[in-house]
Amino acid sequence: GALGAPDDCGGMLAEWDIHSVASLREASRALRARNYPVGLVLDLPGTEGCEATERFFREHWNVQWIGVLAPDALESKPCRALVATWLADFHTRPVDRQRLLHTLGHAHGLALLRSQPAASAATSGLAALTGDSAAIARLRAQIGKVAQSDAPVLIWGESGSGKELTAQAIHTHSARAAGPFVPINCGAIPPALIQSELFGHARGAFTGAARDKVGLIESAAGGTVFLDEIADLPKDLQSNLLRFLQEKTIYRIGSTRSIAVDVRVIAASHVNLQQAVADGMFREDLYYRLNVLPIDVPPLRERKDDLDMLAQHFFHTFATEKAPHLKGFGTEALRAIRQHDWPGNVRELINRTRRAMVLGEGRLIAPHDLGLAPCSTQERGAGLDASRIDAERAAIGASLERAGRNITHAARDLGVSRMTLYRLLAKHGIQT
Numbered sequence: 001g002a003l004g005a006p007d008d009c010g011g012m013l014a015e016w017d018i019h020s021v022a023s024l025r026e027a028s029r030a031l032r033a034r035n036y037p038v039g040l041v042l043d044l045p046g047t048e049g050c051e052a053t054e055r056f057f058r059e060h061w062n063v064q065w066i067g068v069l070a071p072d073a074l075e076s077k078p079c080r081a082l083v084a085t086w087l088a089d090f091h092t093r094p095v096d097r098q099r100l101l102h103t104l105g106h107a108h109g110l111a112l113l114r115s116q117p118a119a120s121a122a123t124s125g126l127a128a129l130t131g132d133s134a135a136i137a138r139l140r141a142q143i144g145k146v147a148q149s150d151a152p153v154l155i156w157g158e159s160g161s162g163k164e165l166t167a168q169a170i171h172t173h174s175a176r177a178a179g180p181f182v183p184i185n186c187g188a189i190p191p192a193l194i195q196s197e198l199f200g201h202a203r204g205a206f207t208g209a210a211r212d213k214v215g216l217i218e219s220a221a222g223g224t225v226f227l228d229e230i231a232d233l234p235k236d237l238q239s240n241l242l243r244f245l246q247e248k249t250i251y252r253i254g255s256t257r258s259i260a261v262d263v264r265v266i267a268a269s270h271v272n273l274q275q276a277v278a279d280g281m282f283r284e285d286l287y288y289r290l291n292v293l294p295i296d297v298p299p300l301r302e303r304k305d306d307l308d309m310l311a312q313h314f315f316h317t318f319a320t321e322k323a324p325h326l327k328g329f330g331t332e333a334l335r336a337i338r339q340h341d342w343p344g345n346v347r348e349l350i351n352r353t354r355r356a357m358v359l360g361e362g363r364l365i366a367p368h369d370l371g372l373a374p375c376s377t378q379e380r381g382a383g384l385d386a387s388r389i390d391a392e393r394a395a396i397g398a399s400l401e402r403a404g405r406n407i408t409h410a411a412r413d414l415g416v417s418r419m420t421l422y423r424l425l426a427k428h429g430i431q432t
């Protein structure tokens, strides 16, 4: 579907599922409610409105934007910048019908490709951050902004919520993308080893140091180092890290030679670092050095709209491990997933899904396969929206089965256009 229908283009877009809006505010609201893959922008604002428009595009960067502009629109410098940065393509009036249809089709195809969940952990762009909640959209927008800068980032989030994935996405979208991304879990390295792991050592620095060793920070040169569980870093090493952040040089243990290292630092913590500072466990000066660009990754229970898509995503990711008879999640299981609080966040969802895929005995995953209790009848009655969504998903699933997974036939069976069916498949995370 496309968002925004021009008076002079409306007639030619009969095949499209169109939602027209009259202002950026309305457009934002519509985009938060539904995933429109393509947006048609009818004229850009004059100089005064450029800042708001830029903010809007930043927030909705994952839509393919096509502009329809007045012939003299590009004479304004801010307008040219908006077009160059944010539009996938643009047309000047009078609109050439065939060319516009072609552009929209192309943009739609690209948007669908980009919305496919990442097939492997190796694909680490923003596409790997599955989810269509408003919270994930905000996170993606923040990542996009932060990636433009080279300043330190401090990510806060509960365990398993996606801090490392966020750090990886920042790296992938930054100018350092071609360099290495080196994750280090400060809590997992024994305190006695951590200094030499991080900063390296010179030959003979201590018993057993038979040769020079390059530290992890040095090995990230030209790229990004991700320091997870930064609160676990012993205090003496906090001083070393602070020195590195200030001077951009390191000393290997046992060496007096300073080595310049060009690395961006992203740190993460699941504990409140401000509290750790107040308790005297974390250096205040280091906290301020790291906390230049703060990012919060919201816990899964605060973005329940992501649950269905994430669950489907992991079902497909681990499809090779599943019993052949298993076809997907049952309605009860999806309800139980919504009901659960997910203290272990996305990692817990992965673990429960994999467990259900191995142990599930029916055709569809049931709540007990996930180790979750089924919802009570009372709770069931409450979720009219959830029931509607479940019914929609079930109808699509059944239709696809009947049509032998042929989209054209399934769309006809459901009485919707192919375009609408593609949108529904993306919404429910159903793969064809």
Ligand SMILES: Nc1ncnc2c1ncn2[C@@H]1O[C@H](COP(=O)(O)OP(=O)(O)OP(=O)(O)O)[C@@H](O)[C@H]1O
Residues within 6 Å of the ligand: 128, 129, 130, 131, 157, 158, 159, 160, 161, 162, 163, 164, 165, 166, 228, 270, 310, 346, 347, 350
């Ligand atoms: N939005 C998401 N889409 C897809 N996969 C996700 C998402 N968020 C997290 N994951 C997956 O969940 C797992 C946990 O995420 P990650 O390691 O980034 O969490 P974390 O906050 O760094 O955890 P910890 O603090 O325990 O190290 C990973 O396998 C990651 O790929």
